[in-house]
Amino acid sequence: MFRFYKILKHLCLLLWSAFVVFPFLWSLSTSFKDANAITGGATYIPWLEYAPSMQGWASLFTDNEQGINIAGPFVDSALVTILASLVSLILGTLAAYGLSRFEYRMGFIKNSDITFFFISQRIMPPIVLAIPFFLMLKQLDLLDTVAGLVLVYTALLMPIAVWVMIDFFNGIPKELDEMAMIDGCSPIEAFFRVVLPNSIPGLVVAGMFCVIFGWNDFFFAFTLTFTQTQLLPVAIVSLNSSVTPWWSLSAFALISIAPLVVIAFIVEKFMSKGSLSGAIR
């Protein structure tokens, strides 16, 4: 009986993994197909079922009918994501520390309300924000620029950083900061010398969330840019002309998720080394 459940359990897990991994494999095989192979039905094994072609991958670096050069959007995406994530992380961590440790009061507004204001940024459907953002960027003459996008993405990512870090700081005993102050640190010193070094796991998690959300966002990248600046998600969609170049699309998609995969592996290595666990008892 026990054995049966064990087998069933593994079977379910296997099915689910297949379901999750399949799109990735599909993209991978498609990126090596040409038009013939794609219309020839569902085939998966190169050489045996279809003749592999580098057409899709080659198109990534050409700027013509066949495709769009990926370099531009890649650099733009990287710039926007990294800058916005950094700013969000720095400001968000400071804000979270304040909200976790000090009590603010403005009339009826308390800490929990301020925290909610941050979080509420993510509760609203993006479409509500799109028009105001558009108008604001227009006023500032920042439409279709990297700087404008960094500004907007910071507004979007900061709530995530604040959210993750408040939770993390609440998990660090307040006595630790008090001890630092008793030992002669000013509150700022206590934060930098004691709290921050013990918050690396939280910073890594918050940073990862920021990068993932920033990198993958399509909606604002689409509404706030036209021709000068183009981010990866938008570039992919723009590939889709009258005839869908599935091969380019797949290769493009794979390249654009590559940085996230690399980050995931680095973080996982970092975590498994145990450098994150056991920092705080």
Add this chain to the structure above:
Amino acid sequence: MAEIRLKNLAHSYNPAHQTEQDYALKPLDLTWEDGKTYALLGPSGCGKTTMLNIISGLVKPSEGQLLFDGQDVTSAPTSKRNIAQVFQFPVIYNTMSVAQNLAFPLVCRKYSDKDIKFQVDKVADLLDLTEYLPMAAKKLTADQKQLISLGRGLVREDVNAILLDEPLTVIDPQMKFELRRKLREINKRSGITMVLVTHDQNEAMTFADEVVVMQDGRVMQSGTPEILFEQPQNTFVGYFIGSPPMNFLPLKNDNGILTCDHTGFSQKMDKLPSKDQYSLGIRPEYLKITEQQNASFGIAKIIQIDDIGIDGIITLSFEDGPHIKLKTRDHKSLHLNGIVGLSMPPNKSLIYQNNNLISSNI
């Protein structure tokens, strides 16, 4: 309710256990009678929690059997063992009233409303919590919350035993005294076996009919508090039971005659290997201060007087010799640096060979 038998039980967290070092719990064999109170006593990391987890079913022992009334439950899941547990911190459902808290295990077991009410009232009466039943559980004090945790175990009629995992840690000393007494009363009235895990010898001794003293995964001695106090089988038990701990003075082996410097103690014994270590164990409670001329256990200088209320703890030093502690109620008449005589009832002196008791009642 059941008799609990730990039959040749041993456990190692390391699956490839080979040496004795690998065992978190070294082989042991204990039988706990139905309806009595027991305590597992030892420093942290001594294996007492492992033992508790084996009984509750969280850990499956790597060797031996666990028997409830002769029935093998070694592999039975926790839910089938009918064990109630109380932890260090009170576990209560804050959103519920006291009555709902007590009823919860029965509600989960789909008892009828009538049966639930009957059981809850019975347990509330046992715990003296009847007047608190309609109150919100979170409003109670820490010791009352701990009683509710216990009560949730008691409402089930089929409880085999109650395991108490350091339940008094977060309770103030004054309330600890009351709660301890309450636990004993509940045991007497309900007749359910109780096993207390603790590092506090006072708690263990005052609570349990029988105390199991553990160290490094080994049972050092199991017995009534009186036996543990009067006849510690080894120096560890002598040290661990009693506050201040037992005094140990080195003994010299002179061809079968054991002597203790400074005290005039000497004892002839047969078959004493000369290479072994011998020591004399003396409870601070039995050592008495006398006039110098009546001293039968040497003369010493008072170097410290600690007044702890009713009793005083006196630290004495033999001339150029070891320190020795003494507990007395007459500490107010003593002076620091005073030279006093000591006496010791001979039948309370214990002799240890390589840290194991070889002779008592000389």
Add this chain to the structure above:
Amino acid sequence: MLSLKNISIEHPKTPLFNISYNFEAGKFYCILGRTGAGKTEILRALMGLEQLSNGEITLDDENISNRVIWKRNMALVYQQFINYPHLNVLDNVIFPLLRQKIKKSVARQKAISMLELVGLSELADRKPSQLSGGQQQRVALARALVKDARILMMDEPLVNLDYKLREQLREEFPKLIHQSPDSVILYTTTEPKEAMQLADELLIIDNGQIAGHGKPHDLFENPPNLAVAKVISDPPISFVKGHIENGKLIGSDGTILQQSGLQHIANGEVQVGLRPDALSLGGELTSRVVLTEINGSETIVHLNFSFGQAVMLLDGIHMFEADQKINVSLDTNTIMLFSLDGQNITKESN
């Protein structure tokens, strides 16, 4: 000298009311009280971690009530083992010295010798999380001692440690602390025996106020009020109701507890405190045994009298069955009498 002048704190759970006391350097002060009585708040107020709503704190006649925490030069050992998790043991101890702008090489030397004193030299490279509870608390103690603070506070430092370890550290504390004769030492605890053993001067806190202070033994023998009497003894003092009638003490059921000698107390109701060692075997008072607890060479017997419940502490091991009837006597010299408002009225006032 450290002085508290009428300090009050508005705290939702444990406020303090008008605490005034002078602490002298070189003495060991124990603050004894139940959980939530306000012991920790006094320390927090001294630290500057709690806002004073009233009163002032002076150190050597200088008002420090408004000085920021990090400039007060005080040291604290928490009941939780608080160390800096990211620093090893040695760097933990160096940390406060560097904040005092002491040269790194000098700080290092000082920290090393302090670790030697608390017996942790061999563990200097470990992270706190790799240490046992007792060792972690020693690190915290070393960090508190190393900076030669004017005021050294310990907030129930032993409460989370094993019984035997507590016993051992209780012995070590006074020796370690005598290293700093210029410091005021404040130590909070809920354990009467611990307080009695360690304290040069004892303060009893109850409901945010000082209920009593003085030499430990004096407070034990002659508690000024009920609040002190309730926390000063372990096993605790038992309280029963009684009344005074023409110099006699009479229990609630009419039993005469003390024949004479109480003429100085006006007739009326009183609370009677019976120390556990006031009762002994053999005598006129009949009682029913509720429970017998054996504790080493002592036996604690819970007794039911016709005038109330009381606890008797006997030397030696005695076994009584529940409900057994035994006769005991009461040592009238140790009876304590409290008026209904809680004041000790046993002794004739001069």
